[in-house]
Amino acid sequence: MKLTIYQIDAFTDKVFGGNPACVVPLEDWLPDELLLKIAMENAVAETAFFVKKEDRYHLRWFTPDIEMDLCGHATLAAAYVLKVHLEHACNNMVFETISGQLEVKCDRDVFTLDFPSRPAQRETLPKAIKEAINIQPDAVLKARDYVLVYPSESMVMNLQIDRNTFDRINLGTGGVIATSKGSNCDFVSRFFTPQATILEDPVTGSAHCTLVPYWSQQLNKKELTAFQVSERRGILYCKDLDERVLISGRARTYMVGHIWVE
Template identity: 50%
Template sequence: MKLNIYQIDAFTNQLFSGNPAAVVPLENWLPDETLQNIAAENNLAETAFYIPTEAGFHIRWFTPFLEVELCGHATLASAYVIFNIQGYEGDLIKFESLSGELTVLCKDNWLTLNFPVDQYHIAVPPPALMEGLRDAAILEVYKGKTDYMVVLDTEAEVRDLDFDIIVLSTIPARGIIITAPGDEVDFVSRFFAPQSGVDEDPVTGSAHTTLIPYWAEKLEKTDLRAKQLSKRGGFLKCDLDGDRVNIGGQARLYLSGQIETD
């Protein structure tokens, strides 16, 4: 059996930047083992699979090691494939997912994800967090549904962060968000998820379900601009809308091909 596969650079308008995701459209679900094996073979942070439904599509996301409940950049990449390669008619896609209904709006060459906000609270940092960040000048620590979020004072501190990824991998969480006010944007971030097989994620849409409500309250504004300061980098247009967040980005097709399966 042959399956189409696409690799999309998400949250960027330039190739070789943003966050690469693999997208595999399906007509029906394959066994979970097969989906996981494809994701492991791709060896990207995320591989998205989706099937058509009466209401739109059902989407699932896999790292090389496990299935996750929410992924922003692979959802954006999937929407890019549906709109630009599969010729979807209309400007709004509805996805059924483990995180409920998600939508993606296509307008003026931007794809805007609509996701539920994360529920986060002030947390006592676990010892491995302090050790793994090598005594960075931490201002605040929060714990969301799946991630810790660490607030630093400046963009430079986030960019030049000294960390021990082995120690961070022992923290019982999906990952660790590091954030601070931006110099030219409202806020910046980095995201580490060694527990999920991704040492540093280039651009993490799902982390912005925590970042957007935090910075909206902190900066007293709902319309925000953000950068993720990984080596590849990415730019996001963000908006807080009640208990939902809008996360806008662009995307580029890098690769298309076929998978050979038994």
């Protein structure tokens, strides 16, 4: 079987920045085991698969390890593929996912994700995370992900993870966000996933479902600009709509090719 594959750098306006995602359009769903093997072979943070059903698309996301419940950058990448490569006629795209119906709007080269808000609550930091990090946070919260709040961007930048200790905790589809106010933006973040092939995710759209309501309240702002300060960097333009968050960004094509599976 021959499938077309696109590799897209999301939340960036240039190749080799942002977060790379592979996108594989399908006519019908393949077995889950095969989808996971394709994602493992691609060896990027996420691979998105979609199947068209009438006027919308059924979308799923896989890391090299598991199926995810929500993924921002791979959703942006899928919308980008539909609009730029598959010439989707409408500027609005609707995806059916395990996290519900997700809409993406395209305005020129900017794609806006309409995602659920996931506010966090105060939480105690698990021992394995506390012992795995070299800088302790000022505050700890949790929604799907743990959120470690730091007083400065430099602390987020200088955060280091002891992988052996960190991997003692299993967070399922969740991870650990480190965040602070930004020096040249509203807030910055980094994202780490224990027991995952890829420890640090370069730009994590879904994490902003929690970061946006938090920083919107802290800064008393509804519209925010965020940087994910991983090595690849990424920029996200966000808006807090209370029950929903809007997360906007750009994308670029790195590769178009084919894969063959039996």
